[in-house]
Amino acid sequence: MSDEADAPFHLRALDHLVLRVADIERSINFYCDVIGCTVDRRRPEYDLVHLRAGTAMLDLVRHEGGASAGDNVDHFCLQIAPFDEAALLAHLAQRGVRTEPPIAQRYGAQGTGRSLYLRDPDGNRVELKEALQAE
Template sequence: MTPELVALDHLVLTVAELAETVSFYSEVLGMRAERFEAADNSSRWALYFGTQKINLHQAGAEFLPKARHATPGSADLCFLSEVPVSVWMDHLAEQGVPVEDGPVPRSGAEGPILSIYLRDPDGNLIEISNPV
């Protein structure tokens, strides 16, 4: 029998500028940015939202082991929100963050979603979605 996975604990984003990334994800997307002490006693940055975490690695100074091609701007992430995407669009406009596409219907992990797309400071594609 093949073992099964049950959840995603965290993912890692390699970023060009930590401060710019922390500012964007906390001020624009409402995540909580926090410095934490890792198991190897190093000090690192992470973004928290819900029960999830995104660890941040500075490009050129990544923690090991790392992705084979750790590159800023190579991620495509979809976040679910209970706040309507129309409210997100107004908020993003106030923040000066352009919406690249949407709202458009998409297929999420648990069914239909309505999505908008934008980019973070590194050019990662960010999808904000509402379950339909």
């Protein structure tokens, strides 16, 4: 296990989790009425709705035919600071972790900021996103 001091960033928080759902409106009703989320933003061009879940987001994306258990998480996102692109890419490459290019501006719990995607050893998709608010 590597020492946290080796990383060119610090983990700040869970930013968002993306779920694949068969019926977005049904899921909105469940997560808002039962769990207490609120609709933050609708993105019909992607069949996507961002729900506010405290300081994080829960994103719902329509998935044709729904998704089977274990296949319904698209990815999760972790906020990191600082987001030094060169240092981050070098750190990941040094550990044999390939990223899914490109680094781009993406929406999350704190707004739009730079992020990149990678896969963990089991193939789970992880997004690392710059923390936009000071600690």
